[in-house]
Amino acid sequence: MIYLGAAILNVEGEYYFNDRWSGNLEYQYAWWHKRPAFFYRLAAGGPEVRYWFSEKDFFHGHFVGAYVGVGLYEFMFKRNLGLQGEFYIASGISYGYTMPIGRRMHMEFSLGVGYMMTPYRQYYYNAGCYVYQQTKKYTYFGPTKAKVSLIWPLFSWRKRLPR
Known part of the structure; x- marks a missing residue:
């Protein structure tokens, strides 16, 4: 729902491969532009492995996970500053x-x-040209992922309890 608000197409699939473990793969894509002053480009995705605490049902309750995300981006909201990341x-x-x-x-x-x-x-835009300014490196530690998602299961995922 956060991606929807930012006009980003988001597709995600998840598969249970054990009683409490699942694998998740997601992909985001947005390629909006209105030349010359507005760019909003993003192509990203990555896997996540999750451990579920619930023993009753698949995809219900609390979970913890480990994830990796990679992508490309370009943002330019004003003519005087644009940012382009190759990776x-x-x-x-x-x-x-x-x-x-x-x-x-x-x-x-x-x-x-x-x-x-x-x-x-x-870079910045000047006289019909995009002018390179400098290359920088950005590192960050903190929140890197936030999601509120509506999920529509394709199959029934009730666990069968042993008799």
């Missing part, structure tokens, strides 16, 4: 909670804390 990488640990909000719909809340690193170029 970024972020990794960390996440905590989340998933709850049912209907018979076939779930809601997930998730927050990840970790490390992010990216080299990027600064």
